[in-house]
Amino acid sequence: FTSLQVLSSGLMGNLLKVLACAELEHGPIVFLDFEHAQPTEAETAVWNQVSAVLEEAHGILAELQSYNGAGQEIREAIQNPGDLALQEKAWNAVCPLVAKLKRFYEFSLRLENALRSLLEALTSPPYAPMQHLEREQALAKQFAEILHFTLSFDELKMTNPAIQNDFSYYRRTISRNRLNNQQLEAENEVNNEMANRMSLFYAEATPMLKTLSNATTKFVSENKTLPIEDTTDCLSTMACVCRVMLETPEYRCRFTNTDTMLFCMRVMVGVIILYDHVHPVGAFAKTSKIDMKGCIKVLKEQPSNSVEGLLNALRYTTRHLNDDSTSKQIRALLQ
DSSP states (O other): OOOEEEEOOSSTTSOOEEEEEOSSTTOOEEEEOTTTOOOOGGGHHHHHHHHHHHHHHHHHHHHHHTOOOSHHHHHHHHHOTTOHHHHHHHHHHHHHHHHHHHHHHHHHHHHHHHHHHHHHHHHOTTSOHHHHHHHOHHHHHHHHHHHHHHHHHHHHHHTOTHHHHHHHHHHHHHHHHHHTTOOOTHHHHSOHHHHHHHHHHHHSSSHHHHHHHHHHHHHHHHOTTSOHHHHHHHHHHHHHHHHHHHHOHHHHTTOOSHHHHHHHHHHHHHHHHHHHHHSSSOSSSTTOSSOHHHHHHHHHTSOHHHHHHHHHHHHHHOSSTTSTTSOHHHHHHTO
16 A cells, blocks of 8 residues: 555544555545445445344344353253253253344344345446445445454354353254154244254354355355456455554544444454455465554554454464465464
8 A cells, every 4th residue: 555544534532534545556545434424325225225234233242242041951951861840941941042043143144145235336347446435435334334243243152152052952952852753842943954054153163254254255256257356455455444543543542432443453354354265365475465464463452352352263264374375474473
């Protein structure tokens, strides 16, 4: 990037507009205003569709945050296999939790469709990726919000073993009853096919991120006429903008709360991971358009309790970190 500079929006506590120049010598300039972007007429249809999905996101996170699991009831039922009352108690505790897990899984499918609509809008001809980001500020903001939700969801899921324990118990109980020719009411809620799909989803360390990276990869492979760079340049530009927002002191000191910092960090890590999954050589190679050293450095400057989950996402959910083309320096930074 030839020049990067942060501009004041004039309102304390508001996200400032960030100026990022393209990698071309005199490339177009793009402003990303994550806070105040409003949809133009051309954006409205996609914006409304994505907005309906994002409205649910806050409730999903709140439900996941308060998810305590049925660990005790399950333990008691397993320790006393002959006690039918305890078996019933465990089953009654697990069923509403599995209904929640089904809602989370179904939400991931809606999120996937929303991402696809955004990718189509932000990469469609005749505009270059830079022009798209400048023209479609509100959609760029929604893209950032999807990534913020995704990494927030996965951080909560990774630190909650109850999710997989509850679901495993549910599946074992269903299988046992099927052997005894009993069908439980809950099976109507989550049948065997749905349970299999949910199992694959929750077996992932970061299920929402996996959903998004699969969707982005699929989008690129299905749109053969669209140059892959149109998608990856959109991602690398967003990563660059977030990094600049985080590493520039004059800009950072105007954040009124840590949530804004965390938002930028999550979005930056999210676009890096998507880029790494979609780009043939990934985000860590010397030819990558993402300054990985700068991005990792800016994360490591934050308190470790707020970034450890994000660093782990870079360590364990990227595709090319362990490639020979990744420099030893970058690997050492992520040790």
